[in-house]
Amino acid sequence: MVTRKEVALQAGVSESTVTRVMNGGYVSPSVREKVAKVIEEMNYRPNLFAQGLRTKRTYQIACIVPSIDNPFYGEVMQGIEEVAIEHGYVLSMYSSRVVNKSPGRSFFSGRNDAVILLSPGESRGWLLRDLWEAHMPLATFWDWETEAPSPSVSVDLRIGMQAAVEHLVSLGHRDIGYIGYMNPARAETDRNPRLTGFKESMAAHGLRTHPDQFQYTADRGSLDAGYHGVEELVGKFPGLSAIVTSNDLLAFGAIRWLEEHGIHVPEDISVVGCDDIAYSALSNPPLTTIAIPKREVGNHLMNLVLSLIESRKSHHDGSEHIQVPIELVVRSSTAVKRTNTE
Amino acid sequence: MVTRKEVALQAGVSESTVTRVMNGGYVSPSVREKVAKVIEEMNYRPNLFAQGLRTKRTYQIACIVPSIDNPFYGEVMQGIEEVAIEHGYVLSMYSSRVVNKSPGRSFFSGRNDAVILLSPGESRGWLLRDLWEAHMPLATFWDWETEAPSPSVSVDLRIGMQAAVEHLVSLGHRDIGYIGYMNPARAETDRNPRLTGFKESMAAHGLRTHPDQFQYTADRGSLDAGYHGVEELVGKFPGLSAIVTSNDLLAFGAIRWLEEHGIHVPEDISVVGCDDIAYSALSNPPLTTIAIPKREVGNHLMNLVLSLIESRKSHHDGSEHIQVPIELVVRSSTAVKRTNTE
DNA sequence: GAACGATATGAATTCGAAATCATAAATGCC
DNA sequence: GGCATTTATGATTTCGAATTCATATCGTTC
Numbered sequence: 001m002v003t004r005k006e007v008a009l010q011a012g013v014s015e016s017t018v019t020r021v022m023n024g025g026y027v028s029p030s031v032r033e034k035v036a037k038v039i040e041e042m043n044y045r046p047n048l049f050a051q052g053l054r055t056k057r058t059y060q061i062a063c064i065v066p067s068i069d070n071p072f073y074g075e076v077m078q079g080i081e082e083v084a085i086e087h088g089y090v091l092s093m094y095s096s097r098v099v100n101k102s103p104g105r106s107f108f109s110g111r112n113d114a115v116i117l118l119s120p121g122e123s124r125g126w127l128l129r130d131l132w133e134a135h136m137p138l139a140t141f142w143d144w145e146t147e148a149p150s151p152s153v154s155v156d157l158r159i160g161m162q163a164a165v166e167h168l169v170s171l172g173h174r175d176i177g178y179i180g181y182m183n184p185a186r187a188e189t190d191r192n193p194r195l196t197g198f199k200e201s202m203a204a205h206g207l208r209t210h211p212d213q214f215q216y217t218a219d220r221g222s223l224d225a226g227y228h229g230v231e232e233l234v235g236k237f238p239g240l241s242a243i244v245t246s247n248d249l250l251a252f253g254a255i256r257w258l259e260e261h262g263i264h265v266p267e268d269i270s271v272v273g274c275d276d277i278a279y280s281a282l283s284n285p286p287l288t289t290i291a292i293p294k295r296e297v298g299n300h301l302m303n304l305v306l307s308l309i310e311s312r313k314s315h316h317d318g319s320e321h322i323q324v325p326i327e328l329v330v331r332s333s334t335a336v337k338r339t340n341t342e
Numbered sequence: 343m344v345t346r347k348e349v350a351l352q353a354g355v356s357e358s359t360v361t362r363v364m365n366g367g368y369v370s371p372s373v374r375e376k377v378a379k380v381i382e383e384m385n386y387r388p389n390l391f392a393q394g395l396r397t398k399r400t401y402q403i404a405c406i407v408p409s410i411d412n413p414f415y416g417e418v419m420q421g422i423e424e425v426a427i428e429h430g431y432v433l434s435m436y437s438s439r440v441v442n443k444s445p446g447r448s449f450f451s452g453r454n455d456a457v458i459l460l461s462p463g464e465s466r467g468w469l470l471r472d473l474w475e476a477h478m479p480l481a482t483f484w485d486w487e488t489e490a491p492s493p494s495v496s497v498d499l500r501i502g503m504q505a506a507v508e509h510l511v512s513l514g515h516r517d518i519g520y521i522g523y524m525n526p527a528r529a530e531t532d533r534n535p536r537l538t539g540f541k542e543s544m545a546a547h548g549l550r551t552h553p554d555q556f557q558y559t560a561d562r563g564s565l566d567a568g569y570h571g572v573e574e575l576v577g578k579f580p581g582l583s584a585i586v587t588s589n590d591l592l593a594f595g596a597i598r599w600l601e602e603h604g605i606h607v608p609e610d611i612s613v614v615g616c617d618d619i620a621y622s623a624l625s626n627p628p629l630t631t632i633a634i635p636k637r638e639v640g641n642h643l644m645n646l647v648l649s650l651i652e653s654r655k656s657h658h659d660g661s662e663h664i665q666v667p668i669e670l671v672v673r674s675s676t677a678v679k680r681t682n683t684e
Numbered sequence: 685g686a687a688c689g690a691t692a693t694g695a696a697t698t699c700g701a702a703a704t705c706a707t708a709a710a711t712g713c714c
Numbered sequence: 715g716g717c718a719t720t721t722a723t724g725a726t727t728t729c730g731a732a733t734t735c736a737t738a739t740c741g742t743t744c
Contacts, residue, residue, distance in 0.1 A: 001452075003730060014694045019732065026692050043475075048452040050730035053391035053699050060434075060453065068419050068435070069620065074411030078437075081410075085440050090453075092402075092434030093410070095420075098427050110343075110390035111402065111432075133385075223624040249621075256624040278411065279591075282565045282598040284626040345700060356724045361702065368722050392700035395729045 002042045011038040022046065052110075060090045061305060062112035064127075066119050068095045071277045072247070072294065073118055076141070079298020080116060087306060089113075099127060114138065114305040121183060121191070137308035139301050144193035151304040151320045153297050157274070160290035161197030162204075163328040164244050164272045167288070169205050172337035173242040173270060175213075176202065179229040179254060180246035182216040194246045194274065212237040217250070226253025234263075241269060241337050248273035248280050248289055255285075255333065266335035276329055286331035297324055344384045353380040364388065394452075402432045403647060404454035406469075408461050410437045413619045414589070414636065415460055418483070421640020422458060429648060431455075441469060456480065456647045463525060463533070479650035481643050486535035493646040493662045495639050499616070502632035503539030504546075505670040506586050506614045509630070511547050514679035515584040515612060517555075518544065521571040521596060522588030524558040536588045536616065554579040559592070568595025576605075583611060583679050590615035590622050590631055597627075597675065608677035618671055628673035639666055 008015040011034055020027045021035040038044075052058050063080060065073040077093060084091045092112065114137035120128050121142075131138050138150040143157050168176055178198050195214075202209050215233040217225040226245060230253075234240060245251040251273030255265050265271050265285060273280060276291035300322050350357045353376055362369045363377040380386075394400050405422060407415040419435060426433045434454065456479035462470050463484075473480050474491065484496040510518055520540050537556075544551050557575040559567040568587060572595075576582060587593040593615030597607050607613050607627060615622060618633035642664050 001730095005730075015731085016694060016733095017692090020693085023732080026690090028692065031692085045452075047395070047730050049391045049395035050699090051732075053389070053395055053701090053730080054732045056699090058453075062434075067416075068410075068423075069413050069416030071411050071413055071416075074409075074413075074416065077410050081437060081440055090436065091440065092404075092436065094432065094434065095423060098423055098433065110387070111400075223621060227624055252621065252626075253624050256626055256628070259626055279565060279594065279621065282569055282595050284594075284598055284601055286598070343700095347700075357701080358703095358724060359722085362723085365702080368720090370722065373722085389700050392729090393702075395700080395731090396702045398729090 001047065002044050004044070004046065007035070007038055007042055007044045010042065011035045058111060058113050059088060060092050060112050061302075062115040063091055063093045064096050064099055064115060064117050065093060066096050068093065070249075071279065072275045072292075075278065075294035076118060076298045076301075079295035080302045081298070082295070083299050083302035083306070089302075089306075096127075112136075113309050116301050116305055117141070119143065137305060139304040139308070141297060141301060144191060148321070149319065151308065153300045153304070153322045153324060155292055155297070155324050155326050157193040157290070157326070158197030158200065160274065160292075160326045160328065161194055161244070162201045164274075164290055165198060165201035165205065167328055167330060168242045168244070168270060168272065168334065169207075171242075171270065171334060172339075174207055174337075175237075175239045175241050176207070177213045177215070177233050177237060177240045177243045178245075179215045179217070179226060179233060179243060179250050181225075181250070182218065184218045198244055210237065213240070223249050223253035223256075226250035226255075227257045228253075230254040230257045234258075242334070243269060243271050245271065245273050248275045248277050248287060251287055251289070251333070252279075252283060255283075266333050268338065270334035270337075272328075272334055281331070285333050288331045288334040289329055290326055291329045292326050293324055300324065343389065344386050346386070346388065349377070349380055349384055349386045352384065353377045400453060400455050401430060402434050402454050403644075404457040405433055405435045406438050406441055406457060406459050407435060408438050410435065412591075413621065414617045414634075417620065417636035418460060418640045418643075421637035422644045423640070424637070425641050425644035425648070431648075438469075454478075455651055458643050458647055459483070461485065479647060481646040481650070483639060483643060486533060490663070491661065493650065495642045495646070495664045495666060497634055497639070497666050497668050499535040499632070499668070500539030500542065502616065502634075502668045502670065503536055503586070504543045506616075506632055507540060507543035507547065509670055509672065510584045510586070510612060510614065510676065511549075513584075513612065513676060514681075516549055516679075517579075517581045517583050518549070519555045519557065519575050519579060519582045519585045520587075521557045521559070521568060521575060521585060521592050523567075523592070524560065526560045540586055552579065555582070565591050565595040565598075568592035568597075569599045570595075572596040572599045576600075584676070585611060585613050587613065587615050590617045590619050590629060593629055593631070593675070594621075594625060597625075608675050610680065612676035612679075614670075614676055623673070627675050630673045630676040631671055632668055633671045634668050635666055642666065 004015050004018050008018050013031060013035060017027060017031065018035055021032050061084060063077060081091050115131060117138065117140045120140050132149065140148050140150050140152045142148060142152055142154040144154065180195055182192060199209060215229045217229055219225040226249060229250060243254060245254060251271050255271055258265055258269060263269055273287045273289035276289045280287040280289050304320060346357050346360050350360050355373060355377060359369060359373065360377055363374050403426060405419060423433050457473060459480065459482045462482050480492040482490050482492050482494045484490060484494060485499050486496065522537055524534060541551060557571045559571055561567040568591060571592060572585065585596060587596060593613050597613055600607055600611060605611055615629045615631035618631045622629040622631050646662060
């Protein structure tokens, strides 16, 4: 690898001058041109380690996602990327699985200028604390209104769930089931805005709910979970005319099982999902779902982190919180409740 | 950030000794224990830049993917990750969109120990060359048998396409359409194993093909492309009884359009996809598709890169090529050709 | 034309760890 | 018990750039 020293030698100037040509400073036009030419010819590229050692800047920001093959997070990351690139930053993504298993705990530190945590609940408990203690600039994304210590972007799924339930009720549904992800380490309603929102809305409409109407899965965002989830659900509570799921993937899995068993969506049972991933608009049937503006969320996150870096602060003071509004997108997986004889 | 110097001071030893405690070397048990304790207490973590500057190792490997929200690549990356983590490496992912737009061209260099390129064709031409010239350890994934200069993993889609066509022909189909991604910068059959394989197989079965049977899209892996693709295709070639698409996403989009227009899959038209992404098994209908063992591909890629790093070689000599076998998975989007009156 | 500020360049120091070199104490060997 | 090894530790150099410090030249200005 060619170093600054070699460039200086070749151009017949001091190393300092090479630096000035690269980073600005007093250099006469003639010298500047000469040196620039040599740099180009030798294809000189400053060593990031040396640079980073001095400046403490990497221009790389880390994004930790629960799972890389979940399209929801993919779309959020697109949004992050857009802004990152605009500002000359590189985005590096790590899955929290890896982060959790990683031997050196806070390995981002020193390697990234900041980190963005998507759904921090999925990462081991110490992660947030570690980052905090390391004074690492940090922004987080949550799916509930939060008192997060770091700047954050959030989305109020409770409101989303209200809209979903309202929509179903307006179609005449009263026996509505729920299939949702639930972190096994947590209590039922502890920080589970989807579930909480669902229950609240049901109550608000005067609809009693029975425990059998709920089906939980520990497998976030898996199709299989949805597939087997409905199976159990309709088994223990056969009277359902509609189902709400805590994400689109679950909904797809559920629809599949239903179709395989001759139960048609939406004719026999209505299904509403949550997230509105790209596929949802073109699935069969197109899914009624709670739409989260993923790209926008990503944009906000990156901007938050950017301003932290610029101001050289970490998160230890008045944090900014941005709440992104969401809305129900009605498509074809929901319909008026059937009233014919059973 | 606490440095080695401070630790040394606190523990009453020299900096060298601290290093020895951390990285191995002659240290008496008593001193080792004492220093280790101080390290723990002060939560000392070596500076990656200083470390990297000296050792030229980052323990981070870069993976460049055409688009992060494509589940296909997500699954490959899972496979890469599995192996990476086992060996203490961190995986950082970059989308080629970003890489292409990035100002500093070879920004991985110095930041990553190696790079894995998925579908290099999607990245700007200079990328491969740049990495090559920088002697960066490199492994690539291609969807055709290749004479790639770097160690590589590939998959022979021509064989996959043969299986697909054979399957359809055995079901009685003769008028088979094709919807596929095509890099606009390339000639029709230039390095397009899917298309080539399709044409060859058709010919092998004595089936003539008309240009109108083909529909190309410049939008790799998009649902919309599939949606609008079939529309055009059936418009210009109405007699089709089956369609082959170059990836599952296109297939889903196509199925959606067909269903919306009262054309049922597989009763009226059979559809086969390619990739077998997670969703395909539970889509509606479950998709017949050419299955690529994505996780396995990822494992191989990481192993290749690992051995390059270990042997401190880049790719400039006898490169290893691994061809991963693929097979057609028959599900419910294909059926015997309808023979009733039209 | 002496003095001052702006322009232009080179030399020395610094970042934090690893690697090399140097030295001291403990141990083994004949 | 003297000398060669091991064992154990400290001092010095090095990695490659940024930053600070020092110096030299050129214009202005009065």
